[in-house]
Amino acid sequence: MPRQTPNIIYILADDMGYGDMGCNNSGCKIPTPHLDRLAAQGMRFTDAHASSSVCSPSRYALLTGRYCWRTPLKSSVLWPWDPPLIEAERPTVAKLLRQQGYRTACIGKWHLGWEWATKDGKPAYGDESIGRLNREQRQALERNIDYSQPIGGGPLSCGFDYYFGVDVPNFPPYTWFEQDRLAAAPTEQKPEEMFGLPGAMKPGWRLEDMVPEFVRRARAYIAEANSDPFFLYLPLTSPHTPIVPNQPFIGRSGAGLYGDFVCEVDWVVGEIMAALDEQGLTDDTLLIFTSDNGPECSPAAAGGCYEHVRQFGHYSMAHLRGAKRDTWEGGHRVPFVARWPGVTPAGSVCDQLALLGDFMATCTELTGAQLTPGAAEDSISVLPLLQGQVTPVRRSAVHHSCAGRFALRQDDWVFIDAPSGDDNREPDWFKAERGYSDHDFPGELFNLKDDIAERQNLYGQHPDIVRSMSRRLEEIKAEGEALAGPYDETLEESE
Secondary structure, eight states: OOOOOOOEEEEESSSOOOGGGGGGGGOOOOOHHHHHHHHSSSEEEEEEEEESHHHHHHHHHHHSSSGGGSSOOOOOOOOOOOOOSTTTTTHHHHHHHHTTTOOEEEEEEESSBOOOOBBBSSSSTTSSSSTTOOOHHHHHHHHHBBBTSSSBBBBBGGGOOOEEEESOOOOOSOOOETEEEEOOOOOOEOOSSSSSOOEEEEOOOOOOGGGHHHHHHHOOOOOOOOOOOEEEEOOOOOOSSOOOOGGGGOOOOHHHHHHEEEEEEHHHHHHHHHHHHHTTTTGHHHHOOOOOOOOOSTTTTTOOOOOOOOOOOOOTTTTTTOTOOSSGGGTTTTOOEETTTTTTTTEEEEEEEEGGGGGHHHHHHHHHHHOOOTTTTOOOOOHHHHHHHSSOOOOOEEEOTSSSOOEEEEEEEEEEESOOOOSOOHHHHHHHHOOOOOOOSEEEEEETOOOOOOOOOTTTHHHHHHHHHHHHHHHHHHHHTOOOOOHHHHHHHOO
């Protein structure tokens, strides 16, 4: 019998599309045998969504159970030297589980802000709001950072007992973080030819080393398991840019270097499954795999997901419309697999709506904990779904794009409160291939049951539904502070 309070491992891929997992996409050009095996042993969700179509907001919601647009970050992501996005007093999954007797660890990418020490004692981010500084201002701030001092506001402040990782793979400083310090001083400048924003780097830094080191550390953490349950949050840097698969994976896919990098993600899942088997912990562990948003379409991602369609016939978005940053389904509907032997029916498929932000409420119900008033206000437990329940646990969800645009999902309907769900300039040739046409309406309305590819905009045919959903969206937004903020497209090209 599985233990009542299982170990929990949450593997979060970075920019991996719904169609990049073989069991989600019959035409997938990328072999994902470990993920396919995990799905065969557990439950595959077909309607799971990140709470945003970009990174920092998605991760904030995952760890807090709260939509990120309720914070000062109204669009885009955090950038170098931005302060912590998770408020000091904010309950998190890690804090909740630690209070329930769990050991907690985060190994991998953080990208939720830090309180950097400075040489002059002033805040690294000055008096500006989150996300408002341009690249030149941030480079000037970097010269004031004191890398020898502890760094506040990171994973340790958010409930994790142990942290090892990096901030963002293409942001400075290019070095390892461990606990609340840099594990190696960044005493050199990153070479111009190395992918990423300019900035300080530890000597000998290699982009290819990140994923293998995360796996080594995660394996060691699992091997240290004792009678106390543990929570391991494993946010990967792959297959996000830089696209740097290690040599054993190069040429393994039929989708170029990007596909090869996804193969390395699949290998990570296999290593974690093997580590649990070796320690006899498989039956006592809830293992979750998902992604923080949809696939990258920027040419920096080995051509990007649209170019992968043309070159290799590989659709990272599968049958969905859109990519990372978009309000359309492909921007935030993500691969999601959960295995908990003896609880989650093996080989099952769940078609019910779920959000990554539901993790907080799920852990609360799973452990019998109590949430403090005002905590995780946007989170709903999916434990009944993991146990095989077929009735919905949520009927609606708010989607949010990189540019700060909103959409409301309600049962089979999705209302996009903008003239288009596109934040990326969808290629004309792709529109022609999929049968997409332009329109003059101020918004979009799709019935996902009949039109999962979002081809037919029904905005003009159902004004009553538009009014009702628009009104409900405004009610939800009024509960927080959901106003659109500044959006720097120049910065976004490098994220």
